[in-house]
Amino acid sequence: MSETAIPSSLRFRDDEPADEPAVSLDAFLDQPEAVSVRIEGGDDVRLLEPAFARLKLVEVDFPRFRDGRGYSSARILREMGYHGELKAVGDVLVDQLLFMRRCGFDSFAPNAPIDLAVAVRALNQYDFVYQQAADARVPVWKLRHG
Amino acid sequence: MYRYDKYDQAIVDARVEEFRDQVARRIAGEMNDDQFKPLRLKNGLYLQLHAYMLRIAIPYGTIDSRQLRVLAHIARKYDRGYGHFTTRQNMQFNWIKLEDAPDILAELAKVEMHAIQTSGESIRNISADQFAGAAADEICDPRPWAELIRQFTTFHPEFSYLPRKFKIGLTASDNDRAAIKLHDVGLQIVRAADGEMGFRVFVGGGMGRSPFVASLVREFLPAGSICSYLEAILRVWNRHGRRDNIHKQRIKILVHDLGATEFARQVEEEWRTLQRNDDDIGLAEYDRIAAYFEPPLFERGLSDELDLSDPRFAAWVERNVDAHKQPGYAIATISLKPIGGIPGDVSADQIDLLADLAEDFSFDELRPTHAQNVVLPHVRKADLYTIWQKLDAAGLATANLDLISETIACPGLDYCSLANTRSIPLAQKISERFADPARQLDIGELKLKISGCINACGHHHAGHIGVLGVDRKGTENFQLLLGGSGAEDASLGKIVGPGFSEDGVVDAIERAVEKYRAIRTPGERFLDTYRRVGVEPFKEAIYV
Amino acid sequence: MKLITGNHLSEGHVIWWTGDGWSRHVEHAVDVGDKGEHIAQTEATACRVNNPYIIDAQPSPNGPVPNHIKERIRATGPTVRPDLILQPADQSAGSYVI
Numbered sequence: 001m002s003e004t005a006i007p008s009s010l011r012f013r014d015d016e017p018a019d020e021p022a023v024s025l026d027a028f029l030d031q032p033e034a035v036s037v038r039i040e041g042g043d044d045v046r047l048l049e050p051a052f053a054r055l056k057l058v059e060v061d062f063p064r065f066r067d068g069r070g071y072s073s074a075r076i077l078r079e080m081g082y083h084g085e086l087k088a089v090g091d092v093l094v095d096q097l098l099f100m101r102r103c104g105f106d107s108f109a110p111n112a113p114i115d116l117a118v119a120v121r122a123l124n125q126y127d128f129v130y131q132q133a134a135d136a137r138v139p140v141w142k143l144r145h146g
Numbered sequence: 147m148y149r150y151d152k153y154d155q156a157i158v159d160a161r162v163e164e165f166r167d168q169v170a171r172r173i174a175g176e177m178n179d180d181q182f183k184p185l186r187l188k189n190g191l192y193l194q195l196h197a198y199m200l201r202i203a204i205p206y207g208t209i210d211s212r213q214l215r216v217l218a219h220i221a222r223k224y225d226r227g228y229g230h231f232t233t234r235q236n237m238q239f240n241w242i243k244l245e246d247a248p249d250i251l252a253e254l255a256k257v258e259m260h261a262i263q264t265s266g267e268s269i270r271n272i273s274a275d276q277f278a279g280a281a282a283d284e285i286c287d288p289r290p291w292a293e294l295i296r297q298f299t300t301f302h303p304e305f306s307y308l309p310r311k312f313k314i315g316l317t318a319s320d321n322d323r324a325a326i327k328l329h330d331v332g333l334q335i336v337r338a339a340d341g342e343m344g345f346r347v348f349v350g351g352g353m354g355r356s357p358f359v360a361s362l363v364r365e366f367l368p369a370g371s372i373c374s375y376l377e378a379i380l381r382v383w384n385r386h387g388r389r390d391n392i393h394k395q396r397i398k399i400l401v402h403d404l405g406a407t408e409f410a411r412q413v414e415e416e417w418r419t420l421q422r423n424d425d426d427i428g429l430a431e432y433d434r435i436a437a438y439f440e441p442p443l444f445e446r447g448l449s450d451e452l453d454l455s456d457p458r459f460a461a462w463v464e465r466n467v468d469a470h471k472q473p474g475y476a477i478a479t480i481s482l483k484p485i486g487g488i489p490g491d492v493s494a495d496q497i498d499l500l501a502d503l504a505e506d507f508s509f510d511e512l513r514p515t516h517a518q519n520v521v522l523p524h525v526r527k528a529d530l531y532t533i534w535q536k537l538d539a540a541g542l543a544t545a546n547l548d549l550i551s552e553t554i555a556c557p558g559l560d561y562c563s564l565a566n567t568r569s570i571p572l573a574q575k576i577s578e579r580f581a582d583p584a585r586q587l588d589i590g591e592l593k594l595k596i597s598g599c600i601n602a603c604g605h606h607h608a609g610h611i612g613v614l615g616v617d618r619k620g621t622e623n624f625q626l627l628l629g630g631s632g633a634e635d636a637s638l639g640k641i642v643g644p645g646f647s648e649d650g651v652v653d654a655i656e657r658a659v660e661k662y663r664a665i666r667t668p669g670e671r672f673l674d675t676y677r678r679v680g681v682e683p684f685k686e687a688i689y690v
Numbered sequence: 691m692k693l694i695t696g697n698h699l700s701e702g703h704v705i706w707w708t709g710d711g712w713s714r715h716v717e718h719a720v721d722v723g724d725k726g727e728h729i730a731q732t733e734a735t736a737c738r739v740n741n742p743y744i745i746d747a748q749p750s751p752n753g754p755v756p757n758h759i760k761e762r763i764r765a766t767g768p769t770v771r772p773d774l775i776l777q778p779a780d781q782s783a784g785s786y787v788i
Contacts (some may be wrong), residue, residue: 041389066184066267068307072384075304079423095168095185102303121167126160128153130297131373132425133304140153140297141431173700175737193741195764197702226774245700488770559760560768568763570770620758 006116010108012101013085018056038089041069049080058082060105062090071103078104078134094122104134147208147511148293148438150258157300158255161262165189166248173245187266188306190236191247195563198242201264202254206274206292206316207235207514214501214512216257221494224250229497231482231490233554233605234313235273235514236264240561262300267308269299269380274316275324276515279439280523282471284318285335286343290436291372292316294427298373305380309387309395312380313352325516325632327351327360328608330397331379336366343369349379349409350401351636353602358398359636361406363413371417373426378417382409441472442509442524448474452527459534461583462545467530470523476530478508478522479515480537481544481552485581486574489555490518499540507533516605516632517554517593519547549586550594550659551577554605558598558615559622565598567615567622567648572596575652580659589659591671595630608632610673611658612639613651624651628658628684629676642685654688661687691721693754694730695761696742704764705739712739714776716765717753 011017022038023031029047036057039045048055058077060070074086085107088100092110097119100108108114132139150158165185172182179193186192190201202217217237221229224246225239232238242250254260264271272292279287295314299305305312315329326332332348345367351360367375383397401409450473454460468477480500483489492500500520504512507529508522515521525533537543546552553576556562558569573596580586595609599616606612612627623645630639646654659672661684666675676684693716694707705712706719707729713719722729726744733739745761747754756762767775 065181066307067389068305068309069385069389071304071307072381079419093181096307099301099303099306122164125164126157126301128156128160129303130157130300131302132423139427140157141427143153144151144434145428145430173737178735178737179740193697193702195760196704196767197697241702243701559763560770563760565760568769570768574770622759 006120008116010097010110010114010116010119011085012106015085017107018085020056022057022059039070039073041067043073045073045077046080048077048082052080052082052084055082055084057085057087059087059089059109062088062092065091065093065096071099074100074103074105075134094118097122098125102129102133102135102137147210148205148289148435154258154297155255158258158260158262161189161260161301162248162251162255165251169244169248184266184307186244186247188263188268189247189251190261190264191242191244192265193563194240195559195561197240198244198247199561200239200242200247200250200261201232202237202239202259202261203264203271204235204237204259204514205296206272206278206289207276207516208278208289209504209512209514210510211501211505211512213257213259214497214504216253216259218494218497218501220250220253221497228491228493230557231492231514231518231520233516233518233556233603234271235276235516236271237514238557240557265311267310269302269305269308269312269314272296272299272314272316273324273329273516275319275322276513276521277323277468277477277523278318278513279441280470280472280475280477281319281321281323282469283321285337286318287436287439288316288318288333288335290432290439291333291335291369293435293438294432295372295376298376298427302380304377305384308380308384309389310392310397312383312397314376320634322632322634322636323515325605325608325636327634327636328353328357328605328632329360331376332360333372335369338366345369345372347375347379349413350398350406352396352398353605353607354396355393355600355602356396356399356402357602357607357638358402359638360398361401361409363401363406363410370429370432371421371426374420374423375413375417377420377425378413381420382412382416386412444472444475444524445526446474448526448528450474450527452530456531458538458543458545459531462534462543463530465545465549466547470525472524474527476525476527478525478530478533479547480520480522480542481546482519482542483546483552483573483577484541484544485546485551485577487541487577488570489553489573496540496542499536499542503533503536517552519552545583546586548591548593550580550589550592550611551586553577553594553596554609555596556598556604558596558604562598562603564601565615566600566617567598567624569596569598569604569613569615572613572615572624572648572651575648576655579652579656589663589672591673592659593631593673594655605632606630607638608636609639610671610676611655613655614641616645618645622648624648626651626654626658626688628681629673631673640681642681643689657687657690658684691747691749691754692723692726693719693745693747693756694722694726694733694742695719695745695764696730696733696739699737699740702740706765707733707742715753716756719747719754721754
């Protein structure tokens with residue numbers, strides 16, 4: 001699965017990005033025409049489920065990279081069947097990219113620029129994973145038993 | 147014991163390579179310590195008082211001779227000739243250079259070892275009963291579940307940036323030798339009336355600044371659901387645990403704040419959703435792992451007779467040897483608390499001896515315990531005398547298991563940058579004060595635990611007598627606690643009164659012990675007498 | 691007096707600010723007065739030290755003596771392993787720690 005080609009950006013989607021700016025969760029729920037929402041750490045992403053049809057972009061904020069609430073938010077959204085863009089924003093370092101991809105993030109807007117060559121190395125570091133997550137990777141225990 | 151397959155090995159090897167790259171970036175100045183610190187902590191590398199300290203995982207306290215010999219080699223080549231067995235069944239080296247850490251991890255990976263998630267805000271080493279597979283009182287060996295959970299919690303993408311650290315403990319016996327109720331999650335393996343295997347799930351135990359005994363959150367969880375249920379617990383905490391005050395971020399605070407009933411309700415609700423994911427590891431995988439933990443090929447028809455004519459050997463058997471479920475065998479605990487010694491420390495030569503003993507006499511297994519000792523789990527009674535002689539020659543035959551001189555002590559201010567006071571000199575003074583073996587036996591079981599600061603790595607809350615080091619206007623001061631226990635009757639020690647100097651607390655402990663001897667009824671341990679009479683009689687005696 | 695102490699970045703051992711560099715020996719440490727924060731920040735940013743911090747100390751004929759026992763232990767080594775202290779040939783090195 002190793003792709004060694006360096007991506008041109010930290011966006012792993014083929015579709016056009018949503019061009020509406022992201023609004024807060026409260027505003028999004030209040031505005032039926034909004035398509036982009038910004039989730040803070042304490043927000044309950046489950047409230048977005050009824051709006052999936054119109055939802056194109058969810059930005060999840062990481063105010064400090066140590067604050068890991070966004071990983072759960074992302075995974076919950078993918079579990080609920082959200083297929084739109086899921087972007088990690090803020091204090092995102094290259095060493096978190098793989099976990100974030102596995103939780104369902106498919107684009108990144110880090111505060112400090114991330115070297116794309118370093119990023120691709122980080123994303124391809126592990127050929128195998130122990131658990132199922134929001135990505136398509138098959139966990140090791142399933143590989144063992146066919 | 148478990149053996150890596152190509153997948154396990156590939157994952158550990160990839161981790162070594164990843165960390166090598168991260169270390170290079172740090173040394174080259176591409177990362178500051180704030181960015182690098184969580185990464186090195188995820189590989190067990192602390193910056194301590196004198197040097198970097200490396201904490202190597204010994205999963206659920208099981209290690210073989212090959213691995214021990216590599217630890218001895220690391221002690222010699224990269225450290226200063228010794229290592230330390232910790233209160234979570236791991237090994238620590240105190241004098242590590244950052245630039246050597248990648249090579250050390252590479253050497254460890256060759257013998258299926260690592261330092262993954264042994265520190266930082268991670269899911270830490272899974273601890274388990276050190277008598278697993280040997281004790282008669284267990285339902286089954288808990289370690290296959292421990293290994294399954296270890297894999298499931300390694301590099302879990304959703305739970306790698308938790309509010310705080312997270313510790314899981316397992317036992318399969320009503321006699322809790324693993325102190326599971328003082329873990330963030332404690333799992334007791336049980337069998338339902340129809341024979342189905344499951345877990346009693348305890349959540350929210352822990353020591354440190356705000357100690358708690360865990361609450362029972364679920365009476366019976368079918369064993370096959372353990373992974374999804376753990377995810378539910380972790381997700382509820384990851385989402386709702388406090389992130390504003392580092393002292394209030396452990397899951398025990400959330401359980402306490404919500405109350406166990408509401409916490410359990412939230413977990414059940416989350417679990418119902420998670421079960422749709424199909425994350426649970428199939429039972430075929432459990433069976434594959436369990437095959438590595440089949441009982442060893444015990445010899446049959448061995449004698450249970452023991453020649454106890456050597457009184458020093460007899461004393462060691464009396465204290466340090468426990469019954470094994472297999473006739474003719476025994477469980478031997480090696481105390482790493484020689485009188486006047488440093489609790490839990492072993493020289494490289496001693497590690498090599500432990501390797502030889504494990505290989506020659508215990509089906510190649512050694513079990514570190516959370517009391518900083520090690521266990522030979524499957525020893526023929528006929529070999530006990532030979533083993534004892536070899537231990538005696540190496541200064542490892544102290545017959546003091548669970549006696550007052552067999553103290554748990556954290557590294558303290560001699561090594562640790564978090565500490566307020568030193569712990570080891572106090573442990574040494576106490577063991578010297580009570581050195582007389584007859585006196586210790588007369589006192590009987592007394593679990594004494596010393597922590598050099600509120601982080602409680604010495605588990606002082608769980609000591610029958612506990613000592614907590616505090617900084618009192620720049621000088622070392624020691625508070626005395628009574629009545630804690632880490633066993634199935636878990637309780638938290640209470641501070642008896644104002645603190646003492648180092649010599650003062652040794653005297654205070656002696657007064658408490660003498661009070662116990664004066665008022666005990668036949669058969670009562672120190673802990674039993676304390677529970678019967680309460681703190682007041684002891685307080686009067688201590689603060690005379 | 692105010693001293694700056696920290697750990698060597700790649701090797702990890704304790705170091706003390708000497709005025710123009712870092713030394714393993716506290717007797718080479720200088721009084722940084724009120725410039726400590728600035729120096730510590732500069733050195734940490736340049737990756738010449740890990741986790742520097744400022745401490746109080748008293749002058750003495752043998753060099754500065756840190757006020758707090760923690761830094762006296764950092765200056766010499768673990769009190770329980772006299773064979774591992776910084777100047778094991780110096781019989782008196784550990785005597786002022788406690």
